Amino acid sequence: MSTTAAQDSLPLTEATFYILLSLAPGPKHGYAIMKDVAALSGGRTTLSTGTLYGALARLLERGWVVRLEDDDPESGRSKKAYELTALGRRLLTAETARMEALVSTANLRLAEESR
C-alpha cells in the first residue's frame, strides 16, 4: 500500500487503534486482545466480542492483520491468534505520528495562551 493510500485509511477508530497497538509486541488470541485493550485504555475502552471480531474481520480483509493457528498445550485444541502485518504496523506508526503531531500542536498553542 502506498503512503497516500495508507494516509487515506487514517484516522483509525479507537477500537482499531487499540487492537493494532495490542498486537504490536506480538501475536495474541482474541481474549488476550480484549484484556490488553482494556488495560491499555485504563478501562475506558472495553470491547465486546461483537466489536472485537467485527474489527478483526475488517482488519483481516484489509491485510493489516493475519490469522494464525496456534496449538494450546494445555487443552490440546487449536486456537486462533492474530498477528500484525508489515502494513498494519506501518499504519499504526502513521496513526501514532498523526496523533503526536496533533498533541504537539495543541500543547504549543496552550503554552502560548498561558503566557
Added chain:
Amino acid sequence: MIRLYARLLRLYPAAFRQRFAPEMTAVFAAALADARQEGPLAVARLCLGELWALPHCIVREHLHERGSGVMSGQPLAVSEKSARLRRLARSLSLVIAAPILVAVFSPAPPHWPALIVLLLVIGSIATAWFREDVGGRLLTGSGVLLGVTVALSFITGSGVPSHPVPGREVMILLTGAGIGLLAAALVAGTGLLFVRVARWAARPEAASLPWFALNAEPARQVPLARLVIRLAALALSLAMACLALQVLLAGHYVPDRPPVGTLTPAYYSLMLLMPLAVLLALRWERAGALLIAAGGLALGVLAAWTVAVFEGSVLLILLAGILHAVQYVPFGVMFWRLARQDAGPSALPAPGS
C-alpha cells in the same frame, strides 16, 4: 448463558458466523469465567455490554455483507440464480407489504387480532430482508396465520342479509376459505422463497441443483420437492375452485349477454375442474402436467377473451390472460420436470457438480 450467547450469534450473517462464531463463543466463555471470579456485578457488566453492542454489530455485519458480499479469503458464492431468486422474494414481499401498510395506517384500521397478525407479517418481511432463513420461516408461519385470519374475518364479517339467499352460508364459507388460502399461499410461499435463498447462500453448491430441490442430499430431493409442489398445486386449485363455486352458485355472471353468457360460466367451470387435473397429476405426472398446463392456458384465453368482449384495452386483455395462465402453467411445468427426474437415473446433478 453461553448457550444463549451461542444462539444469539445466529443473528449474524452466515459467512461471519461460520468464520468467527466458535472463537467468539470461546472468548465469551473465558470472559464470563473471569467475571464470575470478580462477582455478580462483573458478570452483569459483561452481559449488558454484550447485549448493548449486539444490535449495532449485527446490523453492521449484515450491511457489510450486502455491500461487499466478500469476506477476506471466503467469498460468498451467491450465484446468479440465487440473486434472481432473492430479487423475486424481495419484490413479492414489497407487493405483500404495501396493502398491509395501507390497511394498518388507514383511518379505519383492522381490529386488534387482525392488526397483530398484519404487524407480524410486516415484521417477518423486515426480518427476512436481513436474515433470510429466520425471516423466511417467520413469514411462512405468519402467512398461514394470515390466511386463517382473513378467512375467519370474511366469514364472520358477512352480516345478516336483508333478503334470505339460498345457500348463502355455503357461499360465504367457500369464498372465505378461498380468499384465506390465496393469502396464505402468497405470503407463506414468499417466506419459503427467502428460506431457499438463505440455504443457497450458506451452501453455494446447492445453487447448482434445480430450484425446487429442497435438500442437497439427492436421496431426499425429489420426494420433498414432489410433496411441496403437490401441496402448493392443491392449495391453489382448491382456493380458485372455492371462489369459482361461489360465483356459479350465486349466478353472479350475466347470462343474457352473449358471448359473456357462455364465456364466464365456461371460465368458472374450468376453474372448478382444475383440482381434478391436480389430483390426476398426483398419480400420472406427465398426463396431469399436460392437463394442468393446458387448463391454465385455456383459462388465460377465456379471461383475455372476456375482457376483450367488454372492450378492455390491449394491456388489460394481455394482463388478464397472463395472470390467469401463470397460476397453473408453472405447476404443469413442475410436474413435468418431476416426471422427468424419475425417468433418468442421473436426472439430478450431485451436489457440487
